[in-house]
Amino acid sequence: MTAEEPSEIRSESTAEPPPGTPPDPYLNPRHLSLVKPPLADFYDAIKDADREINQATARRAAAIYTAQRVLADVGRARAEAAERAGGPRPPWSPEEATKEEFTCEVSALLRLPRRTAETLIEASRTLAEDLPATRDALASGVISYRHAQVIMEQAWGIRVDDPEAAARARAVFEEVLVPDAEVLTVAKLADRARRVRERTHPETITARHQKSVEDRHVVFQALNDGMASLYLTGDAEKVQAAYHRTLDTALTLQGPEETRTLTQLAADVLTDVLIGGVTPDGLGAGVAAQVNVTVPVLTLLGKSEEPGYLAGYGPIDPDTARRLAAGAPSFTRLLTHPETGVVLSMGRDTYKPPAALKKWLEVRDETCTFPGCRRSAKRSDLDHSVEWQHGGETDAMNLAHLCPYHHAVKSYTRWSPRHLGDGRIEWTSPAGYSYIVEPSADMRPPRKPKPEPKPPVPFVDVWNLDPTPDDPTPF
Structure with a gap:
């Protein structure tokens, strides 16, 4: 078996161990035959359940693709109607608005971030149109959706100006990878897929790198226990150089009195430089994280x-x-503070929210208030849910943060928000589904408990009291 050939993982259930297996000093192999039901039944149940999961993901992809095709026809019909009607053109065409409505619908329906929903929609299209062998393997249950994702992610990278050349390359790529996906782990399949893609891609790696460099980015991810991670994707030589410089700087700080480990020092060096440092050309001077x-x-x-x-x-x-x-x-x-409030409304006196109200809303919302969106409120628009020109007030219960994308969704599609009066916002989708977004922080002043009613003072008619032997007459 060569380095290019994947090692196979085969499983066959027998009560007796295969020939040549050393004896287990703690277990007589015949004891396995006494297990009721046999262990093989449990393992078969695991395999059957996994196959059903794989088949279900294939059905989901087919349903998404079908809905996408139907809505594409709806978008074209809306575009034709708009063309006949004439009038001003909105920033989003009817086709674009219908497409974004569908993306947001899938995102909210499956509780996915928008980018993840876009990827799922594109994956469903790819399985239906570009990778038929992968689709069939997933539908039969012999590969998992994660294996299919590995194949799709590498196939998406086979992009050239000639569609026929790209289709031929994907066909060769898929022919090699699908059989491997049936026997390899996801990690091993990903490693093999990168090498196969390199051999089958019509373009050189130099040409591809010039395009890929545009995809450099930084991702922040929150972790447990007050920790977080920062991921940087960029030119390999630059990222590696940054890593080595961080490590070299950390090495200079080691000494007999230093209690931190090398990895701890490296993390401290990198965060200190990013927060307070300045680049060689002066970029970053006077900039502080807020x-x-x-x-x-x-x-x-x-x-x-x-x-x-x-x-x-x-x-x-x-x-x-x-x-x-x-x-x-x-x-x-x-x-x-349990007693302190803040001015929450400016009514119709002004369109622009005052600074105190903007800060209050930034803390309340923290992120874009569209279902599932995590874009920071600092990088979002403060939007009147009921437009100012339609009578909306500059009020905490009519203002909410929306990222630029979801601001456009609210303006140019049939998604609509409604404030519920307690910081929650109810969004209604074009399909009629309702989604409620909770505020990130409850900024309402606490309600003061109502005082307990005092018991009524009993009325005593001192003029009509009946005297008793033990109770002398009051007069």
């Missing part, structure tokens, strides 16, 4: 161990919250 941290006032005073809240991340430990609130210049300190 972060909101909400600290309960009793935690700030040391009377409580209730966690603080770091915007864009979540709960942080009380000591960190107190340290940030104590005077870090790059943090906006927002203290919650």
Whole structure:
């Protein structure tokens, strides 16, 4: 077997171990035959359930693709109707609006981020139109959706100007990879798929790199216990150089008095440089990270161990919250108080929200308020849910953050929001589904409990009291 040939994983169930198996000193092999039901029944049930899951993902992909094709026809019909009607053209054409409606519908229906929903829709189309062998293997249950994703992700990278050349390359690529997907783990299949794609791609790696460099990006991911990760994707030589410089700097800090490990030092070096450093050309000078941290006032005073809240991340430990609130210049300190409120409405007197209201809404929403969207409120628009020109007020219960994309969805599609009066927003989709978005922080002043009613004072008619032997007459 060569390095290019995948090792196969085959499973056959027998009560007796295969010939040549060393004896188990703790178990007589014949004891396996006494298990009722046989162990093979459990393993067969696992395989059957896995096959059903794979088949279900194939049915989901087929349903998404069918709905996409139907709505494409609807979009064309709407475009033709708009063409006949004439009049001004909105920024999104009817076809674009219908497409984005569908993307948002799938996103909300399956509780997926928009980008994930877009990828799922494109994957469904790819399985239906470009990778028939992968689709059939998934539908029969012999490969998992994750294996199919590996094949699709590499096949998407086979992009050239000549569609026929790209189709031929994908066919060769798929012919090699689908049989491998039946016997390899996902990780091994991904490694093999990269090598096969390299051999079958019509373009050189140099030409492909020039296009791929445009996809460089940074991703932030929140983790548990007050931790997070930062992922950088860019030119291999630059990312590797940044890694080695970080590691080399960390090595210079090691010494007999240093208690931190090398990996801990490297993490500290990188964060310190990114937060306070300056690039060789001066880029970054005078720039400081701006972060909101909400600290309960009793935690700030040391009377409580209730966690603080770091915007864009979540709960942080009380000591960190107190340290940030104590005077870090790059943090906006927002203290919650059980009695203090803020002006929430400017009515129809002004269109532009005042600074205090904008800050209040930024903390309340934290992100775009469309279902499932995690775009930061700092990088979103503050939108009147009922448009100003239609009578909407500049009010906390009519204002909400929307990222530029979902702002356009609200303006140019049939998705519509409605404030429920307590910080929650109900979105209704074009298909009639309803989704409620909860506020990230409950900023309402707490309701004061109603005082307990005092018991009525009993009325005593002193003029008509009957005297008794033990109760002398009052007069």
